[in-house]
Amino acid sequence: MATPTINLDTRLLYDAFTASPIGIAVESVEGRLLFANPALCRMLAFSEEEMLRKQCVDFSPVEDAEKDWALFQQLTSGSIDHYQIDKRYFRCDGSLVWGRLTVCLLKTVNPPLVLAMVDDISERKLAECRLQDYEKAVECADEMIVVVDRDYRYLVANRKYLQAHRLIKDQVIGRSAFQVLNPGEMDRVKHHAEECLSGKVVSFEIKHFFAGLGVRDIAVSYYPMESKHGVDGLVAILKDITEKKSAEDALRESEDRFRRVADAAPVMIWTAGTDKLCTYVNRRWLEFTGHTLEQALGTGWTKSIHPDDVEASFQTYTECFDRREQFRTECRVRRHDGQYRWVLDSGTPWFNADGSFAGYIGSAIDVTERKLADDALYASEERLRLAQQAAHMGAFEVNVQTGETTWTEELEAIYGLPPGGFGGTHAAFLDLVHPDDRTEVSKLVEEAIRSGQPRRGEWRITWPDGSIRWVVGRWRVFMNERGEPWRALGVNVDVTDRKFAEAALLQMNRKLLEAQEQERARIGRELHDDINQRLAMVAMELDTLQRNGPKKMAERIQRLDEIREQVVRISSGVQSLSHQLHPSQLEYLGIVSAMRNFCREFCCGQSFEIDFEGQELAHPVSSEVALCLFRILQEALHNAAKHAQVRKLKVMVGESISALNLAVSDKGAGFDVQAALNKGGLGLISMQERARLVNGTIEIESRPGGGTSIHVHVPFA
Numbered sequence: 001m002a003t004p005t006i007n008l009d010t011r012l013l014y015d016a017f018t019a020s021p022i023g024i025a026v027e028s029v030e031g032r033l034l035f036a037n038p039a040l041c042r043m044l045a046f047s048e049e050e051m052l053r054k055q056c057v058d059f060s061p062v063e064d065a066e067k068d069w070a071l072f073q074q075l076t077s078g079s080i081d082h083y084q085i086d087k088r089y090f091r092c093d094g095s096l097v098w099g100r101l102t103v104c105l106l107k108t109v110n111p112p113l114v115l116a117m118v119d120d121i122s123e124r125k126l127a128e129c130r131l132q133d134y135e136k137a138v139e140c141a142d143e144m145i146v147v148v149d150r151d152y153r154y155l156v157a158n159r160k161y162l163q164a165h166r167l168i169k170d171q172v173i174g175r176s177a178f179q180v181l182n183p184g185e186m187d188r189v190k191h192h193a194e195e196c197l198s199g200k201v202v203s204f205e206i207k208h209f210f211a212g213l214g215v216r217d218i219a220v221s222y223y224p225m226e227s228k229h230g231v232d233g234l235v236a237i238l239k240d241i242t243e244k245k246s247a248e249d250a251l252r253e254s255e256d257r258f259r260r261v262a263d264a265a266p267v268m269i270w271t272a273g274t275d276k277l278c279t280y281v282n283r284r285w286l287e288f289t290g291h292t293l294e295q296a297l298g299t300g301w302t303k304s305i306h307p308d309d310v311e312a313s314f315q316t317y318t319e320c321f322d323r324r325e326q327f328r329t330e331c332r333v334r335r336h337d338g339q340y341r342w343v344l345d346s347g348t349p350w351f352n353a354d355g356s357f358a359g360y361i362g363s364a365i366d367v368t369e370r371k372l373a374d375d376a377l378y379a380s381e382e383r384l385r386l387a388q389q390a391a392h393m394g395a396f397e398v399n400v401q402t403g404e405t406t407w408t409e410e411l412e413a414i415y416g417l418p419p420g421g422f423g424g425t426h427a428a429f430l431d432l433v434h435p436d437d438r439t440e441v442s443k444l445v446e447e448a449i450r451s452g453q454p455r456r457g458e459w460r461i462t463w464p465d466g467s468i469r470w471v472v473g474r475w476r477v478f479m480n481e482r483g484e485p486w487r488a489l490g491v492n493v494d495v496t497d498r499k500f501a502e503a504a505l506l507q508m509n510r511k512l513l514e515a516q517e518q519e520r521a522r523i524g525r526e527l528h529d530d531i532n533q534r535l536a537m538v539a540m541e542l543d544t545l546q547r548n549g550p551k552k553m554a555e556r557i558q559r560l561d562e563i564r565e566q567v568v569r570i571s572s573g574v575q576s577l578s579h580q581l582h583p584s585q586l587e588y589l590g591i592v593s594a595m596r597n598f599c600r601e602f603c604c605g606q607s608f609e610i611d612f613e614g615q616e617l618a619h620p621v622s623s624e625v626a627l628c629l630f631r632i633l634q635e636a637l638h639n640a641a642k643h644a645q646v647r648k649l650k651v652m653v654g655e656s657i658s659a660l661n662l663a664v665s666d667k668g669a670g671f672d673v674q675a676a677l678n679k680g681g682l683g684l685i686s687m688q689e690r691a692r693l694v695n696g697t698i699e700i701e702s703r704p705g706g707g708t709s710i711h712v713h714v715p716f717a
Contacts, residue, residue, distance in 0.1 A: 023118035029076045031056045043120050045092035059089050075105050098125040144238040152177040164210050196222035196234045217242045268364035290336030306332035306340050324349045342371040398488040414494045416463030434460035448477045449485045470499040591626040611650045619716050628690045629662050636664040636710050639683050644668030665709035670702045
């Protein structure tokens with residue numbers, strides 16, 4: 001069969017097809033495209049060449065193409081001479097557009113051709129879909145909805161409206177509202193309708209009588225229905241608010257009762273809405289703050305809060321509000337007289353009958369007196385706690401009936417436990433007592449329960465780290481009205497340091513007694529072995545001189561001179577010994593000269609060389625301080641002579657702006673200072689104690705092989 005061709009010599013027809021804003025195509029009776037005008041190409045976004053390579057059925061989804069092809073076959077078979085359908089078309093990008101297809105058969109040409117015209121109706125189809133969705137929504141709405149034109153003829157009336165008026169759609173649609181509604185009803189709302197038809201949204205409430213329902217409260221809203229020609233009509237939405245109005249009236253009455261009760265309450269009462277803003281405060285609040293209701297509403301109440309408390313109070317309020325939780329907070333609120341008072345503010349969420357959140361309601365109470373009492377009690381308890389800590393004291397309470405035992409944190413610390421670490425029973429207590437003392441402690445407890453008299457005990461405890469501590473306990477058991485043991489109260493005191501001090505003092509006393517005995521022995525030896533023997537020799541020489549002395553006077557005088565020299569040396573030895581026992585030079589010469597003389601005598605007696613540097617003092621020195629420094633010097637020199645293993649020392653004494661200073665040093669053998677102190681040697685300890693007694697300090701620096709230096713500083717009084 002020959003392919004039909006289009007004779008386009010008729011220029012007018014070609015130009016008309018090309019210029020047409022409607023898509024036009026020419027097809028063979030087999031459905032192959034022969035011509036597509038620019039409007040159709042633009043609509044489908046294909047070029048003419050691309051379109052001419054396709055069959056007409058290629059441009060639509062299968063279901064649309066099948067309907068079109070069935071009609072096309074009827075057309076080409078002569079059953080019909082034209083047809084029109086709405087169908088979808090594929091665009092070049094795969095998207096779909098709606099077109100209204102009109103097809104007719106051109107019988108004047110041979111072979112016959114098919115002329116197709118396609119009008120783009122996508123926007124209209126979209127509007128129709130939206131209208132259908134709108135009609136569905138209107139029909140299913142809970143409100144009564146009608147649409148009327150400017151002549152108040154009904155265009156739409158939904159199911160709810162028809163049911164309320166006991167009408168059917170045929171009785172309403174196309175008829176005037178004046179015909180449908182009861183006489184006079186339209187006159188009541190006509191002025192609102194006219195206002196809406198002028199382009200305004202109008203809302204109002206009316207009472208309307210419905211058959212079977214009676215008089216109902218109706219909320220009416222009119223919305224202008226606009227088009228390109230202006231306002232064509234209006235949409236009326238009517239909502240039955242009878243129950244809502246009744247609930248509002250009941251709520252209003254309830255709120256009035258609440259306000260009357262709240263205003264009569266002796267406490268401050270407030271409410272807040274779902275937006276956290278204050279909606280009400282009672283008369284007591286206004287009287288307390290001196291504010292007006294308008295000043296307190298919203299966030300105005302925060303202006304009465306002390307500036308230092310605003311942030312914390314508002315944060316607590318906001319966080320609990322967001323979590324719908326109760327809250328309690330204390331803050332300072334300015335009273336009408338300008339005085340800040342402590343107020344306990346409590347709030348709780350409240351809900352509507354349907355369970356929806358309605359806001360918060362709360363109360364505020366002036367607790368200033370209680371707060372001051374609490375602060376005083378806290379301060380008292382804190383002082384007691386600090387006193388217990390300072391005294392290493394902890395308290396306990398025992399329910400004798402149940403055995404439950406409560407310890408303070410201070411008592412737990414005394415027993416080496418962390419806060420809350422005590423087991424809370426008598427058995428847990430005994431586990432902490434030293435095994436050797438448990439029997440005696442148990443007896444003391446039993447005696448206290450039996451007698452009800454105060455008891456005192458002393459025992460050892462074992463800390464978790466294994467160390468041993470000493471405590472002293474005092475307690476008393478109180479009886480109930482039946483004479484039965486009821487509760488026990490008591491305290492424990494850590495006396496470990498006292499025990500150690502007593503032991504150290506006992507050891508010190510023992511060593512002092514030993515030192516006294518050693519010093520007496522030394523003095524006795526010096527008197528017996530040195531001075532006494534030398535005096536005996538003088539006595540023997542004098543006896544010899546008396547019996548068998550030289551005959552010549554010159555020889556007798558020489559012998560007497562020798563004896564006199566011996567007596568002088570004995571006198572010097574006695575004087576040196578007396579200086580060691582009591583340095584009288586301190587009283588007559590002063591501390592610097594007394595120290596210089598002592599160093600000189602010490603060198604003579606010990607074959608030592610002492611480099612002494614001393615300056616005269618501008619500040620007066622008390623006898624107590626002078627004797628202290630002198631004894632420290634004596635002890636330091638004796639220790640050096642005994643242990644330093646050198647024969648040269650250096651001594652410096654002088655003053656600074658605020659203190660008297662003494663330094664003794666050598667470059668001898670040295671020693672481990674801490675080890676010597678741990679051994680409890682009296683020399684170092686006595687020097688430290690002497691310095692402490694005059695509020696001075698002493699620094700002893702030494703190491704084995706590194707020499708020793710001692711620095712003493714005594715502040716001027």
